Amino acid sequence: MADQRANALQYARSNKEKFLSTFKEILAVPSISTDKTHMPDIQRAAEWLALQLRNLGMQKVQLFSTTQSPIVYGECLGVPAAPTVLIYGHYDVQPVDPLDLWKTGPFEPTVIGDDIFARGASDMKGQAVITLKAVESLAQTGGLPINIKWLFEGEEEVGSPNLEAFIASHTDLLACDFAVNPDSGMIGRDYPTITYGLRGLAYFELRVFGPAHDLHSGMYGGVVHNPANVLAELIAGMHDDAGRITLPGFYTSVRELSVEERQELARLPIDDKHYLEQTGVPGLYGEAGFTANEQTGARPTLDVNGLLSGFTSEGSKTVIPTWAMAKLSTRLVPDQDPEEVHQQLLRYLEQNAPDDVRWELKTLTGNPASISDRNNPAVQAMAKALESVWGQRPYFKREGGSIPVVGDMQRLLSVESVICGFGLPDDNVHAPNEKQNLPTWYRGIDAYIHFFMNLKPDSNGR
Amino acid sequence: MADQRANALQYARSNKEKFLSTFKEILAVPSISTDKTHMPDIQRAAEWLALQLRNLGMQKVQLFSTTQSPIVYGECLGVPAAPTVLIYGHYDVQPVDPLDLWKTGPFEPTVIGDDIFARGASDMKGQAVITLKAVESLAQTGGLPINIKWLFEGEEEVGSPNLEAFIASHTDLLACDFAVNPDSGMIGRDYPTITYGLRGLAYFELRVFGPAHDLHSGMYGGVVHNPANVLAELIAGMHDDAGRITLPGFYTSVRELSVEERQELARLPIDDKHYLEQTGVPGLYGEAGFTANEQTGARPTLDVNGLLSGFTSEGSKTVIPTWAMAKLSTRLVPDQDPEEVHQQLLRYLEQNAPDDVRWELKTLTGNPASISDRNNPAVQAMAKALESVWGQRPYFKREGGSIPVVGDMQRLLSVESVICGFGLPDDNVHAPNEKQNLPTWYRGIDAYIHFFMNLKPDSNGR
Numbered sequence: 001m002a003d004q005r006a007n008a009l010q011y012a013r014s015n016k017e018k019f020l021s022t023f024k025e026i027l028a029v030p031s032i033s034t035d036k037t038h039m040p041d042i043q044r045a046a047e048w049l050a051l052q053l054r055n056l057g058m059q060k061v062q063l064f065s066t067t068q069s070p071i072v073y074g075e076c077l078g079v080p081a082a083p084t085v086l087i088y089g090h091y092d093v094q095p096v097d098p099l100d101l102w103k104t105g106p107f108e109p110t111v112i113g114d115d116i117f118a119r120g121a122s123d124m125k126g127q128a129v130i131t132l133k134a135v136e137s138l139a140q141t142g143g144l145p146i147n148i149k150w151l152f153e154g155e156e157e158v159g160s161p162n163l164e165a166f167i168a169s170h171t172d173l174l175a176c177d178f179a180v181n182p183d184s185g186m187i188g189r190d191y192p193t194i195t196y197g198l199r200g201l202a203y204f205e206l207r208v209f210g211p212a213h214d215l216h217s218g219m220y221g222g223v224v225h226n227p228a229n230v231l232a233e234l235i236a237g238m239h240d241d242a243g244r245i246t247l248p249g250f251y252t253s254v255r256e257l258s259v260e261e262r263q264e265l266a267r268l269p270i271d272d273k274h275y276l277e278q279t280g281v282p283g284l285y286g287e288a289g290f291t292a293n294e295q296t297g298a299r300p301t302l303d304v305n306g307l308l309s310g311f312t313s314e315g316s317k318t319v320i321p322t323w324a325m326a327k328l329s330t331r332l333v334p335d336q337d338p339e340e341v342h343q344q345l346l347r348y349l350e351q352n353a354p355d356d357v358r359w360e361l362k363t364l365t366g367n368p369a370s371i372s373d374r375n376n377p378a379v380q381a382m383a384k385a386l387e388s389v390w391g392q393r394p395y396f397k398r399e400g401g402s403i404p405v406v407g408d409m410q411r412l413l414s415v416e417s418v419i420c421g422f423g424l425p426d427d428n429v430h431a432p433n434e435k436q437n438l439p440t441w442y443r444g445i446d447a448y449i450h451f452f453m454n455l456k457p458d459s460n461g462r
Numbered sequence: 463m464a465d466q467r468a469n470a471l472q473y474a475r476s477n478k479e480k481f482l483s484t485f486k487e488i489l490a491v492p493s494i495s496t497d498k499t500h501m502p503d504i505q506r507a508a509e510w511l512a513l514q515l516r517n518l519g520m521q522k523v524q525l526f527s528t529t530q531s532p533i534v535y536g537e538c539l540g541v542p543a544a545p546t547v548l549i550y551g552h553y554d555v556q557p558v559d560p561l562d563l564w565k566t567g568p569f570e571p572t573v574i575g576d577d578i579f580a581r582g583a584s585d586m587k588g589q590a591v592i593t594l595k596a597v598e599s600l601a602q603t604g605g606l607p608i609n610i611k612w613l614f615e616g617e618e619e620v621g622s623p624n625l626e627a628f629i630a631s632h633t634d635l636l637a638c639d640f641a642v643n644p645d646s647g648m649i650g651r652d653y654p655t656i657t658y659g660l661r662g663l664a665y666f667e668l669r670v671f672g673p674a675h676d677l678h679s680g681m682y683g684g685v686v687h688n689p690a691n692v693l694a695e696l697i698a699g700m701h702d703d704a705g706r707i708t709l710p711g712f713y714t715s716v717r718e719l720s721v722e723e724r725q726e727l728a729r730l731p732i733d734d735k736h737y738l739e740q741t742g743v744p745g746l747y748g749e750a751g752f753t754a755n756e757q758t759g760a761r762p763t764l765d766v767n768g769l770l771s772g773f774t775s776e777g778s779k780t781v782i783p784t785w786a787m788a789k790l791s792t793r794l795v796p797d798q799d800p801e802e803v804h805q806q807l808l809r810y811l812e813q814n815a816p817d818d819v820r821w822e823l824k825t826l827t828g829n830p831a832s833i834s835d836r837n838n839p840a841v842q843a844m845a846k847a848l849e850s851v852w853g854q855r856p857y858f859k860r861e862g863g864s865i866p867v868v869g870d871m872q873r874l875l876s877v878e879s880v881i882c883g884f885g886l887p888d889d890n891v892h893a894p895n896e897k898q899n900l901p902t903w904y905r906g907i908d909a910y911i912h913f914f915m916n917l918k919p920d921s922n923g924r
Binding site for chain 1: 661701746766782817862
């Protein structure tokens, strides 16, 4: 075993130039999913991936057509005693505008110093090619030590409209022991990172209705409860002075952090200064009693995402508006349930909305939080892999956002995802001059070689 | 004197048909000031008024051109011992759309039953012609008992952009003892009404700035004070549970209602049911301890006129907005000052806005409240006139809105305005099927005859 591991790492070391040129091939394809005129490029990228899978010796390689971009599948199930890993990826990329801010062509991959610049370099063609090249290194040095299934979609950047239904209708095909999701990044180039928790979301639209039509604020100001004022009062009441959310029962299902987990999160090299710099706010805010990393990763929040009422153009109009609207969303943590939060918000409104207005609450979207057990064998295999490459224990991070596919796989395939990719915070993801740091990229390939080897039943993990 | 009064009233009675046909002449002119294509009609209406004034024997009749609609002036100063009254009016009208909802042509004045239907019938060609015909009745039966100046503008429906400057630059020409403003109405056809108070206005735009750019609510939700939430908190804090405004010192300058004035306002035949019907709200709201008529007329208010922040289109976007904006205005009562209120709002924000956001307050417009002494001779002359015609003491009303020209005349000419017109609440002002009740209109002419007679120095008023 040690032999194959060493041989595969040696293969990767010897083929750096070849790996890079494969990476450049796919970076040159402008597979922008938001733009219908790029549908031929989407198709080209999907076919390129299918070819890679075939070259790796994968079976059942095929493109499943959807209403938009094809889904690429392939598998290699040659080691009955070993676990089966489902590797997720997406081959579509964000649009490139504003084009004039790019220093190199977004689809002319260009190495400058340690970085390769191109749209999709970090998000996530770079991460996808890492998994391909790790598997190639193993395939070329004795064969895969485990079973692998691949699932590439081409619609991630447009909200994956077809993915959930595809998974739901292909649960046998996609059956596995756990999933791997490399659509992720590291805290910094010296900080190997595993994301083990994602927050959920419950998103609402609240509308408060006052008078039957806009009123003259002179004639009626003083006898009518202005729906915009009422909306402000309702929103203000949703937090207390300690920054805690006041919806009745909101914290009942919130899984509290253990002392051990708080210590682990405290290791993260992300401090208040980082948040101040990234956001540009004059001061941080949050639920009393928790650090910034805990607040963003392990605690639920309630944010206004939008407000609209009455007259909003330039100048003044003395109107009492007939309605006021807020988009409101809560970020959820285990073990909160979006529907439970919906009921809590309803109860809050029933208890607090005055009788002199009417209101209406709509749920727009919701998904629960997800969390992996940091002690499960797959996560431990990745932790050991990262430690082998970086020479230090990785950081365990709870991400504040959601990755819907992780929830889909949990719900539909009953599997957890190991979330580990090699993007960096300054990669300009979704922005001009996207890049991938190449030394980190090569380390990522090594890490995935170790990871797959660590998963082999008789491996002792190094 | 009694003879002239009786003769003038008799003249008016005998010339009803002729008066009505004059009224129809001006109603047929589509003098819509919001629509540039109607500028020839504006000009025609101004010239028609000038001709009327000349026919009444007025001196110095002329059109003053402005950047838009001409101002019409005329005077008759033949009674040195008597007071000089400046009569204000506007000859422009609102647009007519939606045209398909009109039952008769908006510029084809049509009498149906007791009403005449046409755009401008109530607002305010009808009221302007009342003053012309009252003066004609006196001029034809012995001459004017007082001195009169007329000031007609043609831009009231577009916010009188040229009026203030005209008054400011013609203070000698317009010098008078008091003004009369018939651009007003009655509470109901059996309730003669004098408006003696108007609320002022201080209008602001408040902007709260949070992060330097929109943030992902997953990545940063929990450590950033969302500016939309902060805005809601600031707005909510501006009222206490009793519906009182919490800006520091806000009520210090508010002139309290005397017992006598409260009794007078309690006479007004306008109850909560009226406000519920007019607004369509499920329940009334307001400052505790005051009736609806007091709340709308004699107490200051603070209303949100508009809200805007973040994502407001259909669907969901998980953004922490970079800023949030509210249009906020306070209706002022004597003796509040708009600039004083601006300072109070600034102090409130300084005391209550958290340090983790930035904010900016702009003043958009402001004018103080105005109030007439109900015991001043001009108001008393009008009150007696109304009582002579309707056989009952008139109602004294404080209007919730502002009439800027009343404030302009107070400030620039140092005169109060007697505000008394004969529109009715169901006249469909600014709406399709505008009308003027004709029996009320004829009574209005009689009332103005009495009023002018009552102003004569040796009159004993009847």
